[in-house]
Structure formats: C-alpha cells, structure tokens
Amino acid sequence: MEPWLQAGKYATALMSDLPRHNxxxxxxxxxxxxxxxxxxxxNRAAWDSAxxxxxxxxxxxxxxxxxxxxxxxxxxxxxxxxxxxKQGEHTAGVKRHYLGCxxxxxxxxxxxxxxxxxxxxGHALIAARQWIPREQADDPxxxxxxxxxxxxxxxxxxxxxxxxxxxxxxxxxRLDFACGDEVYGSxxxxxxxxxxxxxxxxxxxxxxxxxxxxxGVRLSCKQAAARLLAEQRSWELxxxxxxTKGARWYAWAWLxxxxxxHHLLIRRHLATGELAFHYCHVPAGQPLSLSRLxxxxxxxWPAEECFEFSKGCFGLDQSQVRLYTAIARHTxxxxxxxxxxxxxxxxxxRRTDTRAPAPARPDQPPPADPGxxxxxxxxxxxxxxxRPPPSAARRWLTWRRRHQAxxxxxxxxxxxxxxxxxxxxxx
Numbered sequence: 033m034e035p036w037l038q039a040g041k042y043a044t045a046l047m048s049d050l051p052r053h054n055x056x057x058x059x060x061x062x063x064x065x066x067x068x069x070x071x072x073x074x075n076r077a078a079w080d081s082a083x084x085x086x087x088x089x090x091x092x093x094x095x096x097x098x099x100x101x102x103x104x105x106x107x108x109x110x111x112x113x114x115x116x117x118k119q120g121e122h123t124a125g126v127k128r129h130y131l132g133c134x135x136x137x138x139x140x141x142x143x144x145x146x147x148x149x150x151x152x153x154g155h156a157l158i159a160a161r162q163w164i165p166r167e168q169a170d171d172p173x174x175x176x177x178x179x180x181x182x183x184x185x186x187x188x189x190x191x192x193x194x195x196x197x198x199x200x201x202x203x204x205x206r207l208d209f210a211c212g213d214e215v216y217g218s219x220x221x222x223x224x225x226x227x228x229x230x231x232x233x234x235x236x237x238x239x240x241x242x243x244x245x246x247x248g249v250r251l252s253c254k255q256a257a258a259r260l261l262a263e264q265r266s267w268e269l270x271x272x273x274x275x276t277k278g279a280r281w282y283a284w285a286w287l288x289x290x291x292x293x294h295h296l297l298i299r300r301h302l303a304t305g306e307l308a309f310h311y312c313h314v315p316a317g318q319p320l321s322l323s324r325l326x327x328x329x330x331x332x333w334p335a336e337e338c339f340e341f342s343k344g345c346f347g348l349d350q351s352q353v354r355l356y357t358a359i360a361r362h363t364x365x366x367x368x369x370x371x372x373x374x375x376x377x378x379x380x381x382r383r384t385d386t387r388a389p390a391p392a393r394p395d396q397p398p399p400a401d402p403g404x405x406x407x408x409x410x411x412x413x414x415x416x417x418x419r420p421p422p423s424a425a426r427r428w429l430t431w432r433r434r435h436q437a438x439x440x441x442x443x444x445x446x447x448x449x450x451x452x453x454x455x456x457x458x459x
Contacts, residue, residue, distance in 0.1 A: 053347025105151030190219025
C-alpha cells in the first residue's frame, strides 16, 4: 500500500507546476518531512516498473480510443529516442554521444520510446527502454555499480524498438502503421520484424538508402529524387496534417519498387527544397494510397511533442537518480502523468474547442470573437493539480486560450498568402 500511495503523490507532483521535478521538490510537494520516501520509492521499494508501464499503456490506448467518439482515424506507433544530460560516469547508461536535447555530443543517457498516436484524438508515450552502451552491459563491475540487471545484454536502438513493439503487440494493441526516423528505418532487423508480423510501416531512411525500382533500376533515394525533380507532374501538393500553426504543406511523390508491398515516399519542402525519404511497407490486402502514406508520415511528429510535454511539464529529464531501476521507475511515473493529462485533454477536446472557422482566403477579415483553443496537455495538468483553480488562474487560462486562438487564425491567414505565392513559383 505504501509504495502505491507514494507513487500517487509522485505522479501528482510531476503534474504540478514545480520549477524542478526532483526528489527534494517532489517530497516537499507531497508533504513529506524528508525525501527518504521518494528515494525509497525509486530505489528500494518492491514494485514492478514493467508491469506498471503495461497499466499505463492500456490506460492510454483505451482512453484515447474512447475520446475519438467513434470516429475512425489512423493509429500509429511512433518510435523515437530522447536523451538527458548527465554529469559524471556513474549513472546507468551514461556516455558521451550525440544528444538531440543538447544539439551536440554531450555526456548523457538515452531512452527509446514508443508513442501511441491516434489521429484527431491525441497521443501519449506507452513503452520505453533505456539504451545501455555495450561497454557497460558487458562489464560485470559496471553492471553492479550501476544497478544493471544480471541478465542484461547489449541491444542496439533498433533491437530495443523490436522489444518495445513486442510488448505493444502482446497487449493486443492494433496499429495501422509503425513510424520512425532514420535510426530505425536503417535497421534491417527492425524492418524484417515488422514485415514478418504483417505490420505496415512508414520509416525515414537516409538519402543513400538503395532500392530497386519497378523498372528494375537500382538507385539510391537521392538519385531517384533527382529523376523526379525534372518531372513536375510527379509531385503532388498535400498537407502532412495540421500542426499548432495550421496545415503543413509539402510536395510529395511516391515510387513503386520491384515488390508490390514496398514503396518510396519522398517529401519536398516547398520553400527550401529539402528532401526527406520514407521507405514504406503495406502488406497485401491492406489499404494503400498516397494520401494514407502521407497521413502516416505526418503522424510521427507527435512523438516529439510527447517528449516536449514530458520534459517541460512532467520532469522526464529532471530525475537526479543514477541506478538503472530508479531511472526506469521515474520514467514510467512521468509517462503515467502524461497519459492522465493526454487522455483528459482528448476527452474534453470537443467541449473546449470553440475556435472560429479557419480563414479561407488571405484577405478575409478577422472574426469578432476568435473563440478558445481546446485545452492543451499542460493546461489540463494545471487544472488537475489546482484544487479548485483560483478565479484569477481561470481568468488567465481563458485569456491565454483566446489569445492563442486569435494568433493561430492570423498565422493561418498569413500562411495562405505565402502558400499562394509558393504555388505560383512551384506549380
């Protein structure tokens, strides 16, 4: 009972607006006299973090499914990794390597996650596994010092992705597509694993990724795109989905390969001309269209938003623990806090979204009342942890949502004008 109660206090503190979410601040928020209970929860208490993660996963999937209100949209499992800067050499998994959060090579740890993304509903993190460098996994002394399991073996990030999707599939979770960046698209073992399970995927691949086109010519992605750039009729202007600033328009093209189940999807940025390549697999008998592949490719970005919220609102990267088990437990509690707020925001979305219709032309005058944007995950967390929310806080929350709705409307109108200009240059 004591670990369960303490975990509830821990998750509540993670959802609060504490400036830092570490053992001391969490214990103070929970009303404890000292951080001993918080430290014991993460390091020594008897509870199964893997089983707790499965509970979070099932809760998030069921809640986001209920929030759709019966509307059918794509369901995507997006695999990605995130890092945390750490000092010293004693933290489990710490190593100098490139960290996206730092934008450079730095000392830190990396965890691979799977985000569950439900189109037009919401998204949450549902699986995670920390990446441990080979030199630590193979060294018994480091294993003991860092609290690594005795049976832990080195796994690449692609192999960790296989482990995570195995857990997701074992819970009976159905995905329309698996998505990931170049790290996972370049992993042959991961692609073969998904294909053996009959799982469709849209995975980013590097420009030097080679494939055999339907004509029998073997080319790299970059060479295939060079051929298409001379044929403007092969590109279609389509949106990759709606972001926080409106529709995200790109030029798209797709090429068939010698396998009827595999295609190359190419995305071109309208302003810069930057290219991105996606290797796609759709098993026979499943729906296949350019629109469906583009929608799946666009649903990979919510994984980044999950990391942004988890770090900025729920302290995913603010733990000060060093042992492997403690890191895993802090991670699953942060995922639980995110799932609670993500499901709540998704269920309230239709009731709290009162925005005026988006502009249809660049010269359209602004509406008299822009309305309110739907409650976001950070705003939901703020409401859940305020008992009850003070009137001043409610007024500020309403003001922010109306201001954000007005800003989004003006941004959409500006973007319509810019897209019209780009369309004239790139018909």
